[in-house]
Amino acid sequence: MRRPLLSLAAATAALLITVAPTLACGGLIGPNGAVNLLRTTTFAGYHDGVEHYVTSFEFAGGGGAFGSITPLPGIPTNVERGGDWTLQRLVRETDPVDEFARAATFDALAGAEAEVLLETTIDALDITILRGGGDEVGTWAKNRGFRLPPDAPEVLDFYADRSPIFMAAAFDADAAAERGQAVGDGTPVHLTIPTDNPWVPLRILGLGKTDGELVEADVYLLTDEKPAMLPNPGGFLESDGLLLDHSAEATASLLADLRSDAGMEWVPAEAWLTKVVIASEAGQLDFDLAIDASGAGRPSAVDAGYAPFTSNPAPRTPIALYLLLAAMVIIAVPVALQWTAAGGSSRTLPPAGA
Amino acid sequence: MSRSLLRRPIAAALLLVAAAATGCGASAREVTITIHYSAFDQAAISVPRGVPITFVLVNEDPIDHEWLIGDDEFHAAHRSGTHASHGDVPTEVTIPALETVETTITFDEAGELAYICHLPSHEAYGMVGILTIES
Numbered sequence: 177m178r179r180p181l182l183s184l185a186a187a188t189a190a191l192l193i194t195v196a197p198t199l200a201c202g203g204l205i206g207p208n209g210a211v212n213l214l215r216t217t218t219f220a221g222y223h224d225g226v227e228h229y230v231t232s233f234e235f236a237g238g239g240g241a242f243g244s245i246t247p248l249p250g251i252p253t254n255v256e257r258g259g260d261w262t263l264q265r266l267v268r269e270t271d272p273v274d275e276f277a278r279a280a281t282f283d284a285l286a287g288a289e290a291e292v293l294l295e296t297t298i299d300a301l302d303i304t305i306l307r308g309g310g311d312e313v314g315t316w317a318k319n320r321g322f323r324l325p326p327d328a329p330e331v332l333d334f335y336a337d338r339s340p341i342f343m344a345a346a347f348d349a350d351a352a353a354e355r356g357q358a359v360g361d362g363t364p365v366h367l368t369i370p371t372d373n374p375w376v377p378l379r380i381l382g383l384g385k386t387d388g389e390l391v392e393a394d395v396y397l398l399t400d401e402k403p404a405m406l407p408n409p410g411g412f413l414e415s416d417g418l419l420l421d422h423s424a425e426a427t428a429s430l431l432a433d434l435r436s437d438a439g440m441e442w443v444p445a446e447a448w449l450t451k452v453v454i455a456s457e458a459g460q461l462d463f464d465l466a467i468d469a470s471g472a473g474r475p476s477a478v479d480a481g482y483a484p485f486t487s488n489p490a491p492r493t494p495i496a497l498y499l500l501l502a503a504m505v506i507i508a509v510p511v512a513l514q515w516t517a518a519g520g521s522s523r524t525l526p527p528a529g530a
Numbered sequence: 531m532s533r534s535l536l537r538r539p540i541a542a543a544l545l546l547v548a549a550a551a552t553g554c555g556a557s558a559r560e561v562t563i564t565i566h567y568s569a570f571d572q573a574a575i576s577v578p579r580g581v582p583i584t585f586v587l588v589n590e591d592p593i594d595h596e597w598l599i600g601d602d603e604f605h606a607a608h609r610s611g612t613h614a615s616h617g618d619v620p621t622e623v624t625i626p627a628l629e630t631v632e633t634t635i636t637f638d639e640a641g642e643l644a645y646i647c648h649l650p651s652h653e654a655y656g657m658v659g660i661l662t663i664e665s
Contacts, residue, residue, distance in 0.1 A: 311628060314592025318627055326568035326647075326655040329591040333567075386654060 217263050220374055221398035222469050223444050227369040230258045232362035233301055233347055243302075243322065243346035245313070247335035247380055250371040252305055252343075257298045258364025259437030266396045269430050270422040270451045290316040290342070299363040300352035304344045309336040317344065325384035334379060334481065343367065366439045374399075375479040376465035378454060387459025391417075397450040398426060398434075398443070399469040406466040406475035406482070409452045416463070417456020424449060562586040563645075565595050565625065568655050570645070576662040577637065584634045589625040595652065597623045599635070599645040599661060608648045640665035 221228040227249065290308030297303070306313055310332030314324055324332075335342070345365070352361075374397070381391045397403055402423065409418035426449040435443040452465065466479035477483040561583060564571040568591060577583045587597050598608055599621045608622075620633045637643075640663050647657035 311592040315627060318593065323650075324593050326593070326649070326652045326657065328593060330567040332592075384651070386651075 217267065217394045217396070218376070219263060219266055219396045219398070220376060221443065221447075222374045222467075223398075223400060223442055223447070225370060225372070226442070227367075227371050227374050228440075228442060229367045229369060230262055230364055232258070232263055232364045233345055243344060245317070245324075245332075245380070245383075246343040246345070247339060247377040248305070248341040248343055248367070248369060249339050249373075249375055250369045251293060251307070251341055252367040252369045254366075254368040255294060255296050255298075255303055255305065255343075256366050256368075256439055258366035259440050260364070262434055262437045262440060263362075263364060263396075265430065265433045265437075266449075266451075267394070269427070269449070270396075288312050288315065289319060290340075292316075293341075298365055300348050300355055300357065301363050301365065302346040302348070303365065304346075306342045306344060307340055308342075309333070309340055313340075313342050313344075320346075322346070327383060331380060331383050335377060337484070338478065338481075373476070373479065374467045374469060375476075376452075376467065378464050379462055379481060381454065382458030382461045385458035387457060389458045391454060391456050391458050391461050393454040394421075395452045395454065395465065397452070397467065397469075398447050399450070399467075400444065400447060401469055401471035402448045403450055404468045404473040404475050405450075405452070406477065406480045407463060409465075417454060417460060418465070419453040419455065420450070421453045422449060422451035560584045560586060562588060563597070563659070564588040564590060565647075565657075566590045568593070568595070568647075568652060568657060570657060570659045573659045574662070575659065576664055579637055579640050579663050579665055582634050582636045584632055585623075586630060586632050587623060587625045588630045589627060592627045594627050594649065595625045595657070596647045596649055597625060597631075597633075597645055598648055599643050601643060605644060605646055605648070608646075609653075611648070637661075637663040639663065 217232065219228075219230040221230075229248075231246070233244065288308075288311075290306035290312040292304055293307050294305035295303070306316060308316070310329055313332055313336070314328060317324055332342075347363075357363075376395050376397075378391075378393075381393055382389075385391065407416045407418060409416075410420040426447045430449065431443055431445065431447060434440050454461070463481045464479060466475035466477070468475040559581065561572075561575055561577065563575075563585060565588065585597070589595050598605070600608075604621075620635045623631055623633050625631045643661045643663070645659045645661055646653050
């Protein structure tokens with residue numbers, strides 16, 4: 177893993193994947209017609225150096241195949257079906273009126289392929305964990321008949337430069353229908369990702385959207401300490417489309433309910449619950465949500481996408497060197513002036529008192 | 531060597547550099563267009579009329595693109611077209627991901643044509659350029 181990231185929630189960018197043969201001419205996207213963009217809810221819990229990322233992929237009707245690509249902060253050690261009520265319970269905790277949020281479905285998916293690290297099937301979802309750069313991930317998708325939207329090359333590189341781990345989730349709507357899944361039924365997926373710090377990839381949520389289209393998502397964080405975030409949702413003079421909707425110690429009832437769900441036994445006895453609402457135009461959502469869950473209050477500008485990741489950064493010039501240079505200037509300038517005033521000769525100064 | 535004598539080769543070199551930078555010149559026979567992050571690196575190109583022009587289309591992206599050149603009527607037809615790929619017609623080219631494709635066209639009439647990628651959402655994303663055919 178390249179950067180000290182806490183694993184966090186990789187918000188889900190679902191891509192409508194058009195099955196081959198994809199029509200190349202004239203605005204035809206795929207068998208599902210226009211892209212359905214639904215609200216996304218993800219959960220990222222971080223405890224004992226492990227991120228637990230839960231998201232849900234929802235059957236939105238129609239046929240054919242579509243799916244999503246989610247950047248991850250590290251390689252998952254486990255990918256399993258998520259619990260049955262974790263996301264719903266979180267929504268009820270912070271916003272009992274809203275309906276259960278859904279997975280996003282975006283427009284979507286098309287040298288060397290990305291390396292396949294893990295493959296599994298959960299209900300009608302085919303999950304693949306990939307390692308590779310933007311080109312490799314794009315090639316992997318293309319070779320499977322998926323088409324990526326035009327902004328994908330830049331967005332994939334944006335993530336791959338920092339963490340070349342991606343989760344591709346292909347959703348077979350026909351298989352879902354055969355399984356009896358109704359429109360609105362979701363398949364939760366739970367990834368366990370050891371990592372140093374969590375971050376939430378937000379920019380991927382705008383994949384396949386025009387600049388003016390609205391991106392909506394809810395991100396829940398459960399951390400041992402109150403997290404510091406960059407950008408700071410709802411902060412003074414912040415206009416990044418992020419709203420801090422909830423920030424408080426998690427209630428005992430919530431933690432108990434979460435802990436009782438499948439795969440959620442890791443939930444600690446005490447934790448801090450944060451909910452960030454994203455409502456931003458896609459063109460403005462060119463950053464991620466960096467999180468410092470350590471309590472140190474220093475979220476990473478690299479994790480937020482504000483600063484480029486460098487795998488081998490040049491060492492910073494030590495401050496002592498600057499001080500030494502300044503001292504040399506202070507000494508050298510008067511001496512040079514004196515030397516110039518003296519006509520440039522090597523005459524020595526007369527002894528004091530002469 | 532006098533300054534005026536120096537200026538001439540420098541000016542000539544600058545003209546060559548400028549012509550190379552724009553990908554064409556009055557006598558250009560080959561124009562290279564690179565596609566990176568779903569954008570043509572040249573949004574405006576000028577070529578002479580009646581001369582075979584070889585377009586070298588370099589796709590640096592991991593997704594397919596198209597390079598279709600024609601007038602408004604041509605593009606209107608392709609916006610609603612259903613071709614899975616192009617290649618039989620010199621003015622209609624599909625460039626597979628991470629590949630380079632060449633096509634040679636002779637433009638017999640002066641005027642302006644547009645080159646556009648008509649894959650879904652690509653035109654709206656900005657994959658549009660203008661070719662001026664000089665008389």
